[in-house]
Amino acid sequence: MDDARLKYYGWGREGEGMSAEERKFVLGRYHAKFGTGEFDTIAVPRLEDLSLREPRVLPPASLSPFCTAERYDRAAHTYGKSYPDYVRAMLGNYDCAPDVVAYPRNEAEIAAVMDWAGSVGASLTPFGGGSSVCGGVEPRVDGIKHKAAVTLDLRNLAKVVEVDPVSRAALIEAGTYGPSLEKQLKPNGFTLRHFPQSFEYSTLGGWIATRSGGHFASLHTHIDDFVESLRVVTPAGVVETRRLPGSGAGPSPDRMFIGSEGILGVISRAWMRLQPRPKFRAGASVRFPSFFDAARAVRAVAQAGLYPSNCRILDPQEAFNTGAADGSVAIMVLAFESGDHPMDAWMARALECCTDHRGTPEPAKASGAHLEGAAGIWRNAFIRMPYAREFLAPAGLINDTFETAITWDQFEGFHDNVKGATERAILEATGVKGEVTCRFTHLYPDGPAPYFTFHALGRHGGLLEQWQAIKNAASDALIAAGGTITHHHAVGRDHRPWYDRQRPELFAAALRAAKRELDPQCILNPGVLIDP
Ligand SMILES: Cc1cc2nc3c(=O)[nH]c(=O)nc-3n(C[C@H](O)[C@H](O)[C@H](O)COP(=O)(O)OP(=O)(O)OC[C@H]3O[C@@H](n4cnc5c(N)ncnc54)[C@H](O)[C@@H]3O)c2cc1C
Numbered sequence: 318m319d320d321a322r323l324k325y326y327g328w329g330r331e332g333e334g335m336s337a338e339e340r341k342f343v344l345g346r347y348h349a350k351f352g353t354g355e356f357d358t359i360a361v362p363r364l365e366d367l368s369l370r371e372p373r374v375l376p377p378a379s380l381s382p383f384c385t386a387e388r389y390d391r392a393a394h395t396y397g398k399s400y401p402d403y404v405r406a407m408l409g410n411y412d413c414a415p416d417v418v419a420y421p422r423n424e425a426e427i428a429a430v431m432d433w434a435g436s437v438g439a440s441l442t443p444f445g446g447g448s449s450v451c452g453g454v455e456p457r458v459d460g461i462k463h464k465a466a467v468t469l470d471l472r473n474l475a476k477v478v479e480v481d482p483v484s485r486a487a488l489i490e491a492g493t494y495g496p497s498l499e500k501q502l503k504p505n506g507f508t509l510r511h512f513p514q515s516f517e518y519s520t521l522g523g524w525i526a527t528r529s530g531g532h533f534a535s536l537h538t539h540i541d542d543f544v545e546s547l548r549v550v551t552p553a554g555v556v557e558t559r560r561l562p563g564s565g566a567g568p569s570p571d572r573m574f575i576g577s578e579g580i581l582g583v584i585s586r587a588w589m590r591l592q593p594r595p596k597f598r599a600g601a602s603v604r605f606p607s608f609f610d611a612a613r614a615v616r617a618v619a620q621a622g623l624y625p626s627n628c629r630i631l632d633p634q635e636a637f638n639t640g641a642a643d644g645s646v647a648i649m650v651l652a653f654e655s656g657d658h659p660m661d662a663w664m665a666r667a668l669e670c671c672t673d674h675r676g677t678p679e680p681a682k683a684s685g686a687h688l689e690g691a692a693g694i695w696r697n698a699f700i701r702m703p704y705a706r707e708f709l710a711p712a713g714l715i716n717d718t719f720e721t722a723i724t725w726d727q728f729e730g731f732h733d734n735v736k737g738a739t740e741r742a743i744l745e746a747t748g749v750k751g752e753v754t755c756r757f758t759h760l761y762p763d764g765p766a767p768y769f770t771f772h773a774l775g776r777h778g779g780l781l782e783q784w785q786a787i788k789n790a791a792s793d794a795l796i797a798a799g800g801t802i803t804h805h806h807a808v809g810r811d812h813r814p815w816y817d818r819q820r821p822e823l824f825a826a827a828l829r830a831a832k833r834e835l836d837p838q839c840i841l842n843p844g845v846l847i848d849p
Contacts, residue, residue, distance in 0.1 A: 321333075322389070322393075323393060323447075323518070324393075324707075325364055325389060325392040325393040325406075326361055326392075326403075326406045326407070326707065327704070327706075327707035328398065328518065328703040328704050328706070328707060329517070329518060329703075329704065333704070334704050334707070335701060335704045335705060335708075339701060339704075340705075340708060342640070343705050343709075344356070344708075344712070346638055347709075347712075347714055347772065347774075350752060350772060351749060351774045353774070356712035356713055356714065357712075357713050357777060358708075358711050358712045358713070359407065359711050359713075359777060360711070361406070361407050361707075361711055362407075362409040364388065364389060364392060365388075366409070367388070367392055367409060367411050368409070368411070369388060369391055369392065369411050369414050370412075370414070372386040372391075372416040372417060372465075373416045373458075373464060373465040374416050374417060374437045374439055374464075374465040374467070375416075375417065376417055376419070376433065377433065379429070380419065380426075380429060380430060380433060383419060383420050383421055383422060383426055383473070384417050384418065384419045384420070384430070385417070385418055385420075386416060386417050386418075387418075390418040391411075391414045391415055391416075391418060392411060392414060393447075394414070394415050394418050394442075394444055394447065394454070394456070394468040394470065395411050395413060395414040395415070395455070395456070396447075396454070396455060397447055397448065397449035397450060397451075397452065397453055397454045397455065397809075398447070398448050398449065398450055398515075398703075398706075399449070399450045399451060399452065399717075399811060400706070400710065400715065400716070400717040400784055401452075401781055401784060401785070401811075402452075402455070403706055403707065403710040404710050404780045404781050404784070405781070407710050407711055413455055413456050413457070413458070413466070414456070414466075415442065415456040415466045415467060415468040416439070416465045416466055416467065417439075417465075417467045417468070418444075418467075418468045418470055419467060419468070419469050419470065420470050420472060420473050421469065421471070421473065421474070422473045422474070423474070424548070424550050424555065424585050427469065427550045427583050427585060428550055428555075430467065430469055431550065431552050431583075431840070432552075433467075434467045434840050435552060435838045435840050437464070437465060438462065438463060438464045438465065439463060439464065439465040439466055439467045439840065440456060440457050440458060440463040440465075440466050440467070440840055440841075440842070440843050441467050441468075441469055441840045441841055441842075442454055442455075442456050442457075442466065442467070442468045442469065442579070442841075442842055443469050443471065443522070443526070443579035443583045443584075443841070443842070444468050444469060444470045444471065445471055445491070445492065445519060445520035445521075445522045445523025445524075445526070446494060446515065446518045446519035446520050446523055447518075448515040448518055448519040448523065449523075449527070449807065449809055450718075450806050450807075450809075451803070451806055451807050451808060451809030451810070451811040451812050452809040452810035452811040452845075453527065453578055453579070453807055453808075453809035453810070453842070453845060454468070455810070456468055457842075457843045457844055459843070462839065462843070463840070463843060469583060470492075471490075471491050471492030471520065471522055471583070471585075472492045472494075472520075473492060474490035474491055474492035474493070474522075474585060474586070475490055475492050475493045475494070475497055476489075476490050476493065476501070477489050477490075477493070477498065477501035477502060478490060478586065480502070480505045480507065480591075481588075482505060482507075484562070485507065485590065485591045485592075485593075486545050486560070486588050486589060486590050486591055487502060487505075487507070487509075487588070487589055487591055488586060488587070488588050488589075489509075489521050489586060489587060489588075489589055490521070490585070490586045491520060491521055491522025491525070491583075491584045491585050491586055491587065492520050492521075492522060493520060493521050494517070494518065494519070494520055495511075495512070495513075495516035495517055495518075495519060495520075496516070496517055498521060502591065503594075506593065506594060507591040507592065507593065507594065508591065508592050508593075508594050509543060509589055509591060509592070510531070510532075510533070510537075510592045510595075511524060511529070511531035511532075511533075511537075511540055511543060512531050512532040513529045513530060513531055513532070513805075514699060514700075514702075514703065515703065521587065521589070522583075522584045522585075522587075524540045525540055525544060525547070525574070525575055525584050525587060526574075526575075526576070526577060526578050526579050526584060527576065527578060527805075527806075527807035528540060528541055528575055528576040528805065528807065529805055529807075530758060530759055530766070530804060530805030532626070532627065533626050533627075533759075534625055534626060534627050534628040534629065534757075534758070534759050534760055535619060535623075535624045535625055535626075535628065535759065535760050535761070536624040538759040538761075538766075538805075539805060540575070541572070541575050541576075542590070543589050543590045544571055544575055544587055544588075544589060544590075545560050545561070545562070545587075545588040545589060545590050546558040546559060546560045546561070546571065546587065546588045547570075547571050547574055547575075547584055547586075547587045547588075548584070548585050548586045548587070549574050549581070549582040549583065549584050549585065550582055550583045550585050551581060551582030551583075551835040551836060552582075552835065552836045552837065552838065552840065552841070553834065553835050553836070553837065556570065556574070556582065556835075558570045558571050560588050573831065576807075577846070578807055578808060578809065578842065578845050578846050579841055579842045579845065580832055580836070580841050580842045580845050580846050580847065581831060581832060581835045581836060581841070582835055582836070582841070583841075592656065593656030593657065594656055595626075595654035595655060595656050596655070596656050596657075597654065597655045597656075597657070597658060597659045597660050598652065598653070598654045598660065599652065599653045599654075599659075599660040599661055599663070599664035600627075600651065600652040600653075600664075600692060601651045601652075601664065601668065601678050601679065601692070602641075602648055602649065602650055602651070602678070602679040602690045602691040602692040603648070603649040603651060603668070603671045603676040603677065603678045603679070604642070604646040604647070604648060604649075604676065604677045604678075604679065604691075605630075605646060605647040605648075605649065605671075605674070605675060605676050605677075606646065606647075606675055607633075607647060608630065608632040608633065608647045608732075608755065609729055610647065610674050610675045610676070611630040611647040611648075611649050611674070611676070612630065612728060612729070612757070612765065613674045614630075614649065614670050614671045614673070614674035614676050615628055615630055615649070615757060615760050615765060616725050616760075616765075617670035617673060617674065618651075618667050618670045618671075618760070619760045619761060619762050619765075620762050621666060621667075621670060622762075623653075623663050623666060623667050623670075624663075625651055625652060625653050625663070625667060626652050626653055626654045627650055627651060627652035628649065628650075628651055628652075628667075628757070628760055629649070629650045629695075629756055629757055629758060630647055630648065630649045630650075630756060630757045631647060631648045631649075631650070631695065631754075631756045632647055632754050632755045632756065633645060633646055633647050634752060634754045635754035635755065635756050635770065636648040636691070636695070638754065638770075639694065639695050639698035639699070640694050640698060641691040641692075641694045641695040641698070642691055648691045648695070649671065649676065650691065650692040650695055650696070651664070651667055651668075651671075651692075652692070653667070679691060710780065713774070713775050713776060713777050713780065714772070714773070714774065714775060715747070715751075715771070715772070715773040715774075715775040715780060715783060715784050715787065716770070716771070716772050716773075717770070717771055717784065717787075717788070718768060718769060718770045718771075719768075719769050719771075719788070719791055719792070719795070719803075719806075720758060720766060720767070720768040720769070720803060720804050720805065720806055721735075721766065721767055721768075721769075721795050721800040721801050721802070721803070721804055722759075722761075722764055722765065722766040722767075722800060722801050722804040723764050723765070723767065723798070723799060723800045723801075724763050724764040724799075725763060725764050725765070727764075727798070727799055728764065728765060728767075730798070731767075731798045731799065731800060732755060732767060734794055734797075734798045735767075735769065735791065735794045735795055735798060735800070736753045736755065736769070738790050738791065738793070738794035739753045739769065739771055739787060739790060739791040739794065740752075740753050741790070742786055742787045742789075742790030742791065743771060743773045743787055745786070746773070746782075746783040746786040746787055747773050747774055747775060747776065747783055749773070749774045751771060751772055751773035751774070751787075752771065752772045752773075753769055753770070753771045753772075754769065754770045754771075755767050755768065755769050755770075756768050756770075758804070758805075759804065759805075766804040766805070768804075769791070771787060771791070773787065788811075792812070792814070792815045793815075795815065796815045796818050796819060801819060802815035802816050802819055803816075808845070808846050809845055809846075810844050810845055813844070813846075816846070825847055828846065828847050829847055829849060832847065832849055833849070836849075
């Protein structure tokens with residue numbers, strides 16, 4: 318990892334952020350949207366001004382070489398990166414700061430921290446990059462079962478341990494951040510090619526624990542299919558699964574831990590399936606008169622078995638907000654890639670699907686076409702956007718995203734329902750008309766994964782309540798209309814009410830039974846996914 322510290326508030330490292338020009342562009346869009354002059358902006362408290370309670374527990378001498386109760390470490394592990402996380406941090410509310418942060422260097426130290434946390438009645442929160450957007454890393458204390466909170470940051474488990482070039486797989490430690498993981502694989506000519514938007518500041522263990530969605534729009538959408546085997550440290554012992562290319566031997570033990578969001582154990586390392594580095598690429602941007610035309614083209618592409626690596630569509634407003642178009646057309650960002658063969662034939666067929674649905678391809682440029690035109694503009698905005706939230710919340714703006722999946726037969730009605738319910742909730746909660754936009758992040762032959770963004774003009778003093786009212790309405794609409802509460806952002810605690818309605822009750826009982834077996838004292842992530 319780089320030397321600069323990760324910010325205790327905000328995205329990335331200290332010293333990083335949007336340039337003045339980028340800020341001006343982003344805020345300019347909001348000024349235009351809400352017809353306002355300057356926003357009423359409040360200052361974010363400095364680290365030295367935060368008031369943190371005295372730690373309720375301190376580690377024994379045997380653990381102190383890799384544990385700390387320093388102000389910076391506790392503050393930087395209090396929240397993830399959701400909108401309410403930013404607001405509470407901006408208000409200086411650090412009530413749920415962990416008492417101790419542990420940075421174990423190996424599995425024995427993970428197990429030692431687990432034992433100690435259990436013995437002092439502390440909850441234990443596994444922490445990768447802390448990029449959770451659903452309340453997954455916030456420490457919990459209830460004063461009864463959990464009297465203190467310990468966070469277990471895995472950043473010291475950051476190596477690619479072994480590469481098997483024959484089977485094309487690598488054994489990778491769970492705390493490895495995205496850029497370091499790719500850097501270590503590069504000399505072997507391989508890549509994991511799992512690039513969530515949070516890639517720079519999230520870890521392999523976090524991706525597996527949350528079933529994260531990478532940049533592949535189709536086929537390898539979630540991390541799940543890249544996992545060959547796992548090692549998980551649980552309070553009841555270590556679980557290691559067998560390296561196999563596939564197995565029909567009963568329910569998959571890997572699948573039990575993939576997506577378990579830290580409630581069953583700490584993933585310490587995994588054998589991951591690798592990809593060759595892409596040598597052949599084809600890319601295009603396509604304009605459509607409407608979002609639903611673009612959606613029909615996506616369905617045609619998905620059902621033709623073409624498996625594009627990227628096939629995002631942006632509705633006209635979303636395309637405008639990122640600067641990719643003027644607000645009158647929907648945009649498709651389309652790409653194919655391969656380490657083995659040219660993709661021109663796949664691209665040609667996909668473009669036929671687009672023109673069948675009123676799409677007009679932007680003329681392709683000679684080289685590097687996958688990053689030209691609207692596609693390139695959108696990609697730059699996509700990469701820089703995480704830095705915006707740290708100044709939008711202080712300006713009293715409410716900006717958040719939520720994502721889902723739905724079958725094609727229901728998509729158009731579903732979209733209108735969810736968008737309408739969210740727009741009404743914004744107006745009701747803030748008294749000002751807001752904006753809800755939509756894009757697709759992933760696609761399947763039987764349906765898309767729509768990703769909504771909303772923008773509202775909030776009021777200082779009421780931002781959390783206003784956000785919650787909008788979030789509730791949007792989530793209610795998703796579940797009522799047949800979608801999932803999350804396609805890839807995970808459940809954490811924030812999505813619990815709707816996850817509880819979505820998952821079968823007997824399944825929850827089975828999950829609780831697994832938790833009882835693996836974490837009998839229930840120290841790991843209380844309240845995430847299930848109530849023990
Ligand atoms: C700007 C931004 C963009 C994002 N883009 C995407 C995206 O494109 N796709 C996507 O899927 N998500 C995205 N997310 C959400 C988030 O990045 C993912 O959920 C990611 O997988 C979390 O990884 P992490 O290492 O930061 O985990 P953390 O946030 O630290 O932890 C997430 C959860 O997993 C648990 N956990 C972490 N590590 C382990 C471990 N080793 N063993 C057991 N449990 C563990 C934690 O306790 C927590 O419950 C985005 C978030 C932000 C802020």
